[in-house]
Amino acid sequence: MSRKNLLASALLCATLAGISISISAVQAATVAEGKSRAEVLEELKQAQADGSYYCNDSDRQLECNALAAKQQLALKKAPQLGHWLSQSGLLEIEIAACGQSLCGTVIKELGQSTSSTSALGLQVLSGLKPVSSQQWQGRIYNRGNGLTHECLMSLASPTELRILAYQDTPANGKEQIWSRVD
Incomplete structure (x- = not known):
């Protein structure tokens, strides 16, 4: 996985899991993706809200695993x-x-x-x-x-x-x- 995708995946994973992250991590990931911080966060919010976010891309496995873990935790609790x-x-x-x-x-x-x-x-x-x-x-x-x-x-x-x-x-x-x- 490239450094750009790793940073973007870390941002997505943390956001989907509800983990607060530092501004520098957001900035690094948004720069890596070529999008503004607001654009990335808005896309993630929308995907969470409508439940449409899923992933079968090996470059995005980190956030896919985080989403699956979050769903399993919700089921158990x-x-x-x-x-x-x-x-x-x-x-x-x-x-x-x-x-x-x-x-x-x-x-x-x-x-x-x-x-x-x-x-x-x-x-x-x-x-x-x-x-x-x-x-x-x-x-x-x-x-x-x-x-x-x-x-x-x-x-x-x-x-x-x-x-x-x-x-x-x-x-x-x-x-x-x-x-x-x-």
Whole structure:
């Protein structure tokens, strides 16, 4: 890796990981890339905000690894991890890390269901990724109608999980509150 790319990678890595860096490191990396400091920082902010930043370029492996490490840390520290009782009270769902995202799988059926098939082992939440420090976005499967919808997940309190399922926009969504199982 060239000195220019190494400096730029160090800047990107530190910024993506939320590490504060010195002005001299920013200046060195921006000069190496031929861009102004403001341009580099704006590009990084935008890539972080829209989640579009990814890398398969071997010259940028440093920041790719930092981003992957940051995502794994977010998964391990997610307060949503654990066992939750669905709003209906019929399903116990375990939210856990599934690769680079969170997913929710039915681990227990409680009471009588209107469905003749078992939900045990069914993944009802999938592809949940952080969109902010408080909110995750992914998909939720509705066993009642067989459809999968987009969803937002956040903690309403330490013992309540807010799930907002929607088709087009969250404003038209339907909210569920799940309860933490001790």
